[in-house]
Amino acid sequence: MADDELIVGIDLGTTFSLVAYADESGPHIVRDERGDGRVPSVIAVTPGTPPQVTIGWQAREHAVEHADTTVYSVKRLIGKGLEDIRADLPYLSYAVHAGPRDTVQVEVAGSRYTPEELSAWILRELRARAEKHLGRPVRKAVITVPAYFDDAQRQATRDAGQAAGLEVVRIINEPTAAALAYGIGLRAKPRRGPSEAFALPMARCTSASGSTDGQEVQTIAVYDLGGGTFDISILRLEQGVFQVLSTAGDTHLGGDDFDRAMIHLILEEIRARFGVSISASATKQALRSLAEETKIRLSDRETAEFELDLGRGRLYRRVIPRAEFEKLVSPLVERTIGLCEYALKDAGLRPEDIQQAILVGGSSRIPLVRRRVAEFFGRAPYTALNPDEVVALGAAIQGSILAGRRSDMLLLDVTPLSLGIETMGGAMGKLILRNTTIPCRATEMFTTFVDGQTAIQFNVLQGERELARDCRLLGQFELRDIPPMPAGMPKVEVEFLIDANGILNVSARELRSGRQASIQIVPNHGLTRAEVERITRESLVHARADIEAHRRIDLLNQVEFDTQKARQMLDRYGHLLDPAERQRIERDIEELKRFAAETTDLDELYRRLTAFGHGTVRLAELGIREALRAETASENRTSNRQEVP
Amino acid sequence: MQSPLLCDHCHRLYPADGLNYFDLLGLPPKYDIDLTALRQRYLHVSRGIHPDYRPGEDSALSLRLSALLNEAYRVLSDPVLRAEYLLELHGGKSAAQDKSVPPQVLSFSLELREQAQDAKLSGDSAARERCAARARVEYDRALSEIAALARQLPGDGRIQTRLRTTLNAMKYYQKLLADL
Numbered sequence: 001m002a003d004d005e006l007i008v009g010i011d012l013g014t015t016f017s018l019v020a021y022a023d024e025s026g027p028h029i030v031r032d033e034r035g036d037g038r039v040p041s042v043i044a045v046t047p048g049t050p051p052q053v054t055i056g057w058q059a060r061e062h063a064v065e066h067a068d069t070t071v072y073s074v075k076r077l078i079g080k081g082l083e084d085i086r087a088d089l090p091y092l093s094y095a096v097h098a099g100p101r102d103t104v105q106v107e108v109a110g111s112r113y114t115p116e117e118l119s120a121w122i123l124r125e126l127r128a129r130a131e132k133h134l135g136r137p138v139r140k141a142v143i144t145v146p147a148y149f150d151d152a153q154r155q156a157t158r159d160a161g162q163a164a165g166l167e168v169v170r171i172i173n174e175p176t177a178a179a180l181a182y183g184i185g186l187r188a189k190p191r192r193g194p195s196e197a198f199a200l201p202m203a204r205c206t207s208a209s210g211s212t213d214g215q216e217v218q219t220i221a222v223y224d225l226g227g228g229t230f231d232i233s234i235l236r237l238e239q240g241v242f243q244v245l246s247t248a249g250d251t252h253l254g255g256d257d258f259d260r261a262m263i264h265l266i267l268e269e270i271r272a273r274f275g276v277s278i279s280a281s282a283t284k285q286a287l288r289s290l291a292e293e294t295k296i297r298l299s300d301r302e303t304a305e306f307e308l309d310l311g312r313g314r315l316y317r318r319v320i321p322r323a324e325f326e327k328l329v330s331p332l333v334e335r336t337i338g339l340c341e342y343a344l345k346d347a348g349l350r351p352e353d354i355q356q357a358i359l360v361g362g363s364s365r366i367p368l369v370r371r372r373v374a375e376f377f378g379r380a381p382y383t384a385l386n387p388d389e390v391v392a393l394g395a396a397i398q399g400s401i402l403a404g405r406r407s408d409m410l411l412l413d414v415t416p417l418s419l420g421i422e423t424m425g426g427a428m429g430k431l432i433l434r435n436t437t438i439p440c441r442a443t444e445m446f447t448t449f450v451d452g453q454t455a456i457q458f459n460v461l462q463g464e465r466e467l468a469r470d471c472r473l474l475g476q477f478e479l480r481d482i483p484p485m486p487a488g489m490p491k492v493e494v495e496f497l498i499d500a501n502g503i504l505n506v507s508a509r510e511l512r513s514g515r516q517a518s519i520q521i522v523p524n525h526g527l528t529r530a531e532v533e534r535i536t537r538e539s540l541v542h543a544r545a546d547i548e549a550h551r552r553i554d555l556l557n558q559v560e561f562d563t564q565k566a567r568q569m570l571d572r573y574g575h576l577l578d579p580a581e582r583q584r585i586e587r588d589i590e591e592l593k594r595f596a597a598e599t600t601d602l603d604e605l606y607r608r609l610t611a612f613g614h615g616t617v618r619l620a621e622l623g624i625r626e627a628l629r630a631e632t633a634s635e636n637r638t639s640n641r642q643e644v645p
Numbered sequence: 646m647q648s649p650l651l652c653d654h655c656h657r658l659y660p661a662d663g664l665n666y667f668d669l670l671g672l673p674p675k676y677d678i679d680l681t682a683l684r685q686r687y688l689h690v691s692r693g694i695h696p697d698y699r700p701g702e703d704s705a706l707s708l709r710l711s712a713l714l715n716e717a718y719r720v721l722s723d724p725v726l727r728a729e730y731l732l733e734l735h736g737g738k739s740a741a742q743d744k745s746v747p748p749q750v751l752s753f754s755l756e757l758r759e760q761a762q763d764a765k766l767s768g769d770s771a772a773r774e775r776c777a778a779r780a781r782v783e784y785d786r787a788l789s790e791i792a793a794l795a796r797q798l799p800g801d802g803r804i805q806t807r808l809r810t811t812l813n814a815m816k817y818y819q820k821l822l823a824d825l
Contacts, residue, residue: 410691
């Protein structure tokens with residue numbers, strides 16, 4: 001096997017990262033000498049030229065003592081702007097600044113780094129470990145991301161991989177990777193080996209539409225609660241194809257938030273009892289470790305006890321029973337259950353349709369989480385594989401598929417958020433709906449509004465809300481080099497293609513000239529990205545008001561367009577109408593514009609707009625006839641027809 | 646199982662120029678299709694053309710064909726989208742060309758929205774349920790009408806117009822059900 005055929009799988013996590021590879025006997029985690037595959041996603045920087053960088057357990061131990069030179073939870077920052085992470089700032093012991101285009105930069109040991117650079121350090125460490133273990137260079141990787149990561153977060157993750165000297169062959173979703181790792185036992189030839197031990201028990205689908213004779217079909221839910229993110233994916237497994245039916249999630253909900261709930265409680269009690277507020281980053285870091293340890297202990301024990309020396313004889317001692325911890329974090333767990341309902345609804349399924357619920361991610365060890373998932377799906381969750389390792393194993397399997405080494409399985413994933421463009425007046429015009437199977441594409445026609453216009457700008461959005469301002473602005477696009485023509489004549493077809501990585505590719509073509517229009521993209525990391533989940537949650541609440549607002553914008557746009565068009569036609573071809581009709585149309589234009597500006601009665605506005613259309617039919621016909629004649633006449637001319645009377 | 650996109654023997658990919666969604670999945674262009682066969686063909690062809698199995702020079706074509714195939718499956722597996730697609734295939738008007746909706750659909754939709762809103766404000770969940778049930782009845786009725794009309798395609802202009810109008814009405818019912 002040639003070197004370039006090796007594609008490792010990397011789980012780049014909020015708290016821990018892992019690397020795995022697959023060989024003939026299946027996927028394997030690369031482990032350290034203690035047998036641990038987890039590399040803490042912690043970076044310690046020792047000042048100097050060049051600065052010394054340490055990754056992993058050593059950096060993690062370094063954290064309490066050198067809080068100001070240690071960075072953790074970088075995944076919460078990647079592909080985001082400062083506004084998005086404002087809620088995180090009080091809990092971070094390192095400084096975060098706004099970067100260019102409202103990206104963020106982390107300040108550590110006197111220098112500023114982007115989240116991509118910091119993530120690249122972790123990836124480089126994983127790569128080095130894999131190379132050492134395998135005794136050969138590693139150049140290609142599949143990297144996993146939360147299913148609910150948006151376009152910018154995916155791109156940033158891919159950039160981090162490139163910065164680490166890796167060709168990122170594919171970005172795949174964590175829950176899907178987990179399903180692949182669990183599902184490998186399904187297709188594997190019967191053999192003695194570890195893969196049999198965790199093969200999913202097969203269910204026979206009895207519904208008529210679901211399968212044919214002997215075809216096994218099963219529907220599974222993957223509940224993935226990690227250190228910083230939550231995903232739920234519903235999949236259908238059939239003929240070796242892992243098809244994601246729906247996915248939902250929150251890229252800002254994970255074990256970190258459980259810790260913070262406890263930190264918040266402790267800070268409040270310390271303030272009440274001793275009258276002190278904690279702001280030193282070393283103490284914050286100590287508290288973070290304390291809360292995390294307590295949380296983990298409470299997974300096996302009924303109570304956990306700890307103490308914190310605040311100096312000057314002030315000792316804060318606390319016993320936390322599991323029940324109290326559960327009460328504290330219950331709202332967070334319920335949020336995940338709500339998202340499970342949302343994903344099921346999108347898949348058109350009910351909890352009883354799910355044949356297996358798989359738990360993934362370190363935070364899925366919390367007993368309350370297991371209990372609630374079991375209650376919701378009405379069955380004990382399936383946990384045969386180590387929840388910390390299963391995502392990396394799945395990524396390694398996908399790596400071997402992409403390397404052409406196995407073709408018994410195929411992933412068909414979905415795009416988690418709807419994609420669209422901002423229409424005039426600020427509405428979100430959806431082109432691709434959430435949970436559409438990727439790769440997928442949509443096209444949209446654009447034209448000009450002014451004679452001789454050679455560029456068109458539009459905004460690309462991701463989100464579920466009706467108004468553009470409530471969605472995530474992915475970028476501002478500008479179509480250039482459009483051949484100068486009268487307004488409305490150019491036909492520019494823009495293609496939006498979401499590839500198998502879930503990343504958007506945009507291209508454009510002017511159909512009349514057949515020319516590839518050049519497209520300029522200004523990526524926008526400026527608006528609040530954390531709003532994506534809020535937007536999704538709120539879209540249900542706001543739906544009704546949104547629809548009214550959307551309709552209003554559409555109608556006003558139409559009024560604006562129709563009256564402007566009529567005015568243009570009148571200027572050009574009005575002399576061909578009799579004076580009475582010309583004057584009536586003049587009045588109709590003014591009257592409709594006045595009414596549109598004043599009214600709130602959208603139904604009446606619609607009626608008047610329709611009537612206006614009827615009243616200008618003759619003029620429009622005249623215009624089309626004249627335009628066609630002019631177009632034929634100018635076929636052989638090179639100048640544009642702006643001057644045609 | 647055959648698809649014009651893929652040679653089963655040499656695994657070569659072919660562009661989809663001039664092919665409709667039914668062609669891609671090797672099915673006759675009819676409203677009544679075997680959904681199990683549709684799904685199996687979709688999975689089979691996916692396995693043949695997906696970018697995961699097509700590194701290198703094929704990758705751009707494979708990406709486009711996969712996107713097209715996914716869209717074809719999405720449309721054909723949905724009874725409403727399938728009827729709409731078939732209508733346009735037979736030269737019928739698209740929703741953009743003919744937006745007409747029977748007037749009673751608009752008034753029904755408005756009335757039901759108001760009732761549902763009142764029920765919501767007064768906390769009468771039974772009344773909300775009744776609203777949803779009424780919307781479902783209309784939805785089901787429209788769905789069977791769509792099926793009955795789509796089976797008669799290409800049909801005459803009258804059938805195409807009726808199908809168009811019923812499809813337009815269906816969008817109201819779908820929205821209504823989603824909102825209630």
